[in-house]
Amino acid sequence: MFTVMVAKLLRLLPNQAKKSPMIPFQQVEMKKDVEVETSVKSTKVSLYYPLKARHRKLPVYINFHGGAFIMHEKEMDDPYCRFLVNQAECVIVNVDYAKAPEYPFPKPIEQGYEILQWINRTAHELNIDPEKMMVGGQSSGANIAAALCLYLEEKGETQPLLQVLSCPMLDFATPFAEKPEPDKWRARYPQVAHFLNMCYIPDKGQAEHPLASPVRAVVNDRLASALILIAEYDAFRPEAESYSEKLKASGVNVQEEIFIDCKHGFTHLGPKDKAEEAWKLVASKIRATAESYGNGRTSSDMPEHSSF
Secondary structure (H helix, E strand, C coil), X not given: CHHHHHHHHHCCCCCHHHHCCCCCCCCCCEEEEEEEXXXXXXXXXXXXXXXXXXXXXXXXXXXXXXXXXXXXXXXXXXXXXXXXXXXXXXXXXXXXXXXXXXXXXXXXXXXXXXXXXXXXXXXXXXXXXXXXXXXXXXXXXXXXXXHHHHHHHHHCCCCCCEEEEECCCCCCCCCHXXXXXXXXXXXXXXXXXXXXXXXXXXXXXXXXXXXXXXXHCCCCXXXXXXXXXXXXECCCHHHHHHHHHHHHHHCCCEEEEEEEEEECCHHHHCCHHHHHHHHHHHHHHHHHHHHHCCCCXXXXXXXXXXXX
């Protein structure tokens, strides 16, 4: 009860990332808000469609926002989804995933998996090419995206073409006090981070679970290719680099980019030039990944256009 009360109070704090978007607002062909029924809870998602597209059936990128697993909502990523959808010529599915402590680990991962299944089931109506599916997120959202790929591998199911992990939080097992936190107040009071972690992984032994801490996972070359964006001054930099090296060693195609003079969440908080660089890189990677898959297919091979 205590954790729920504190989490609700934290959700009342202003979201600094929403005040000054790093990317100018863009028009899109369509933004459609829908609710998807999952076993976790009814889930709000927003689907974005590009102003221009060369194919009838479009690649899809599933986005999981940041917020320490307990805060914020999908709308904080609205400007970035609009940018990505036009630059990458894909559909963006922006997910308002279930928050801890009401929905702790592994609920958001299971929810993400059921969203993925829903996309596969309804791909024709959504004008989506289900063979060109990608996932990604920022901070806690990056954790969910990475865990979702591991979860799919556990089930022996098809991997996304790409996982985009931006400032990923990937290691609950290492106490926050042992991480290189550059912020003097967070470094002085690691109990705050401990509380946030406790909301998501309340039970003993969960911190070491590979779906909670992907750095602890046994990985193989069947996992999705990865684009990993790392801020130079981020407490989570070591775990991001560790996971990157682990994926590379297993044979996964990894592009790792370190953004100098940046802190955690720079894609939403700046500096603006670095944030713009990061979002352009993500858009370019999504587009290139989709184009590199099945280059032999043409738009004439695609099913006829269907609308909502």
